[in-house]
Amino acid sequence: MDLSRPQCRHWRELVLLASLLACGIRQATSQISIDPESLIGIKGFRSVLVLQNVTQDAQEYSWHRGANDTVENMIVSYKAPSNTWQSGPMHSDRENVTKTGDLTIRRTELSDAGNYTVRVDFSNRTERATGYLYVQELEKKPDIWANTSTVIEYMDSVAIICYTNATIVKWYVNYEQVSSNDQMTISPDFKTLIIHKVGRYDRTLQCETESIPEFPRRSEPLSLTVYYGPDKVQLSTSHIIRNGVLSARIGSQVRMQCIAISKPSPKYHWIHNGSRLSFSEAEIILPSLAWEQMGRYRCIVENPTTQLAMYREFQIRVHTAGESSSLSLGLTPHNSFTISGAKVVWLIVITVLGGVYICGILIYALISHFSTRRHRGA
Incomplete structure (x- = not known):
């Protein structure tokens, strides 16, 4: 991470005050300065001490460790005309100076804290500035x-x-x-x-x-491990279920499967006409549908951890020849009409009685007609 200009503005006044106190030798006529915001370093990151107010006639930048610019405490220098760098006694292979005069310190350490002095030689003068670099250590991860x-x-x-x-x-x-x-x-x-x-x-x-x-x-x-469900229980079958009824032919294979969202994986129970089946899986298969396998089925999905359970149920009924052929093709019929055996008997009885009643009316009308004609003829 590049910390060349950390935005720690609330530190500015403190850093600036410390820089002024540490810079007792700074000349009152100096125009160059070190940006106070750049005088805060973070251990392990790159620090850049930014030089300000430098005119274009600068010829050499020389950075020193401490509050003066002696040869013994020089870190590194850069000469603009010859485009050359020179290391000093205080150089640690982590410092360098840019062509604009900024001092960079790679992998800043706590021991890098202290005063830094820069000397800038212009064509007709020399200016100096000193600043105190604060190095902070990031708190470990909480x-x-x-x-x-x-x-x-x-x-x-x-x-x-x-x-x-x-x-x-x-x-x-x-x-x-x-x-x-x-x-x-x-x-x-x-x-x-x-x-x-x-x-x-x-x-x-x-x-x-x-x-x-x-x-x-x-x-x-x-x-966290969060246990939930079962919910969104759905029923998948090899045949179409319409209005809670699965229509299948005797001898055909019927597949039934419960699908649910649950953690941990749920347990499954199957009920047939009120009796519990031995199946404990999400899917059961009836290889060859028999008459005794007709009736109502219920799939119960249970999560023992959450102690919640849900179910889906349907009825298996024999597919008759009169039913829509779309069922045998695996399509959903648009309309269907069914009537139980008892209702058929009542319908026949009502039809017969209605026919007898109508015949009686017709016979009565004929007798009345012939009787009227006979009286007229007499």
């Missing part, structure tokens, strides 16, 4: 702890603590920053997060600190 690692969705809560001395703490759930709301609460010191009812997507938790502005440190992810 540790994170939770009172439990396994929870049941929407039933259990979890409390997470961020161990840090920092005053600025942020919380992240599934890598998104969160704040106090109806589902979770952050303590007043920001170091504790409580999720009241954990959801299945609240699995990854992190806290972030910022002891040095603009240099956040985020904890390692803490993963």
Whole structure:
């Protein structure tokens, strides 16, 4: 990471005051200066001491360790006309000076803190500036702890603590920053997060600190195991189910499968006409449908951990020749009409009685007609 110009403005006045105190030898007539914002280094990162107010007639830049520019404490220099660099006694192979006069320090160490003096030789004068480099060490990544690692969705809560001395703490759930709301609460010191009812997507938790502005440190992810379900239970079959009825021919193969979302994987139970079957898998297959296998089936999906269960049920009925051929083709029929055997008997009886009633009316009308004609003829 390049820390050539860290934006730590609230340090500016402190750094500037320290630079002025350390720079007792700075000449009152000097125009060049070291940017106070660049006098804050971070251990392990690159620091750049930025030179300001340098005119174009500069011929040589010479950086020194300490509050003076003696030959013994020179770090490195650069001569503009000849485009050459020269290392001094205080050079550690990590320092260099740019063509614009800035001093760079690679992999800044805590021991690099202290006064730095730059001398700039112009065509007709020499100017100096001194500044104090502060080197800070980033706080280690904060540790994170939770009172439990396994929870049941929407039933259990979890409390997470961020161990840090920092005053600025942020919380992240599934890598998104969160704040106090109806589902979770952050303590007043920001170091504790409580999720009241954990959801299945609240699995990854992190806290972030910022002891040095603009240099956040985020904890390692803490993963929760969230048990949930079953939900979204669906039924898949080898035949079409319409209005809860599966129509199949005797001797045909029937496949039935339950599909559900659950963690851990659920258990399956199958009920046929009120009796529990020996099948305990999500799918059962009837290789050759028999008459005794007709009736109502129920698939029960159970999660022993969450103690929740759901079911789907349907009825297997014999496919008759009068039914729409689209069923045998695996297509969903647009319209269907069925009538039970008892209703057929009643329909026949009503039809017969209606016919007898109509015949009686016709016979009565004929007798009345002939009787009227006979009386007239007499």
